[in-house]
Amino acid sequence: MDGVTDATFRHIVATHGHPDIVFTEFTSVGEICHSRKGGWGAFQYSQEERPILAQLYGKDPVLFYQAAHIVCEMGFDGLDINMGCPSKNVASSGSGAALIRTPERAVKIMEAAHQGINDWASGQSLREAGVRPMIAEKVHEMNIENNWHPSPQSDRSPIPLSVKTRLGYDEVVIEEWSECLTQGKPEAISIHGRTLQQMYRGQADWEAIGLAAQRLRGKGILVLGNGDIRSLEEALTAIKTYGVDGILIGRAALGNPWIFRRIQDLRLAMNSEAPLDVTQDIIDLPARFQMILDHAAYYETRNPKEGFPRMRKHLGWYCSGFPHAAAMRASMVRTSSMQDVAQVLRDYQSTHLANPTPSIPARTLTNASPVE
Ligand SMILES: Cc1cc2nc3c(=O)[nH]c(=O)nc-3n(C[C@H](O)[C@H](O)[C@H](O)COP(=O)(O)O)c2cc1C
Structure with missing residues (x-):
């Protein structure tokens, strides 16, 4: 497409x-x-x-x-x-x-x-x-x-x-x-x-x-x-x-x-x-969040000279079918880097999840490598 x-x-x-x-x-x-x-x-x-x-x-x-x-x-x-x-x-x-x-x-x-x-x-x-x-x-x-x-x-x-x-x-x-x-x-x-x-x-x-x-x-x-x-x-x-x-x-x-x-x-x-x-x-929330990070990280690695707009469309599509997805989508479509994406996920976790999944922010900050 x-x-x-x-x-x-x-x-x-x-x-x-x-x-x-x-x-x-x-x-x-x-x-x-x-x-x-x-x-x-x-x-x-x-x-x-x-x-x-x-x-x-x-x-x-x-x-x-x-x-x-x-x-x-x-x-x-x-x-x-x-x-x-x-x-x-x-x-x-x-x-x-x-x-x-x-x-x-x-x-x-x-x-x-x-x-x-x-x-x-x-x-x-x-x-x-x-x-x-x-x-x-x-x-x-x-x-x-x-x-x-x-x-x-x-x-x-x-x-x-x-x-x-x-x-x-x-x-x-x-x-x-x-x-x-x-x-x-x-x-x-x-x-x-x-x-x-x-x-x-x-x-x-x-x-x-x-x-x-x-x-x-x-x-x-x-x-x-x-x-x-x-x-x-x-x-x-x-x-x-x-x-x-x-x-x-x-x-x-x-x-x-x-x-x-x-x-x-x-x-x-x-x-x-x-x-x-x-x-x-059924895809659970941690798996969805990990996918968002992997996709954004791979996008950045593969398209270092391109802006983020093409990636933002995908980020928006991932934000659907879970509580407060619309609010997350609104934040995701304003991101400009993988680090911004990670911040949106961290904000969601601290606001909406009782037990944040520690692996998500940790992996983001320490390992920005693609999914391969
Ligand atoms: C944004 C967008 C871009 C598309 N670009 C192509 C394309 O480059 N080549 C093509 O064969 N079909 C293209 N299509 C049509 C889709 O391949 C497909 O035939 C259509 O969306 C219906 O299938 P779906 O209901 O599974 O999406 C595009 C559809 C959309 C929505």
Whole structure:
């Protein structure tokens, strides 16, 4: 999720319950192919997050061809094309969910991305693919930052291509639309159960997702459903009810990086009648506070030159579902450092808890290292 699921947050998620796949925030093919500055932050990742898919948006097949080389060279485990973003910035230029209205272009984009992936796997260099030297240099720098050592040209394998989309533009056309997407031979199609026009309003239409899953069954394409799933228990119900191969969880992970921690139980429950035991999902206050500290500490270590605003959003999301959470949230959104965060937690403890947990302030002051 753009502006939210950055490398810091994904690392925290990965270390507290590893999801089967993660996606980067989306970034523009235009920025990646033309500029050393904008858009590259989305492609920071840590090796613990694997398998990780890079997500791109745009509308120019030529750029997708080059960008596919870049994504492969950067060691991503898959390339996901965004055909679902409803925001004006993206869709008004014909990218994101606007591609639902230009299906021929959508297929051309997938074909170009496939070609790029296959040519890279056959040993083609970024330069041979038309990638500018300054961009190739940037890829090299990012690989060092991400601790990724590209495999030799002779030892490359193609990565899977997938698409993330919505039910339609202003009406539900997912059955025809997903049929059309199959022409581009994606390995997986993720479907958010709303149209572009709906943005995030109303409820995700899981019946429509289920119909698309039914139509794609037997075609060798995974169908991942998405929209309004708040727990693994709900994910299990959706998988069983609508016949999708998997579920993407977005907003429910905000302030709740534990959400994926019982994924093994989910797998077991998929093949049995037994429900998931939801009582195990409860997170106590000390664990929540420790997570807040770990996340803030890791954020500061990883982003020493950036300000705290991006972290504040997460701090706000953690402050929910316990007594006086709203007051703590109001304090958290004014913090500017990990030390400020620790002070807010100490204040809460001394005001509201009879037996403060000593480990929290002590660890904060003496050990500001990341969670690893
Ligand atoms: C702030 C925000 C940013 C998002 N950015 C992206 C994005 O970069 N790529 C993408 O595929 N979807 C993006 N989405 C959509 C989510 O991935 C997801 O499809 C949507 O939130 C519905 O799923 P959920 O109910 O599990 O959150 C974003 C959603 C939000 C709220």
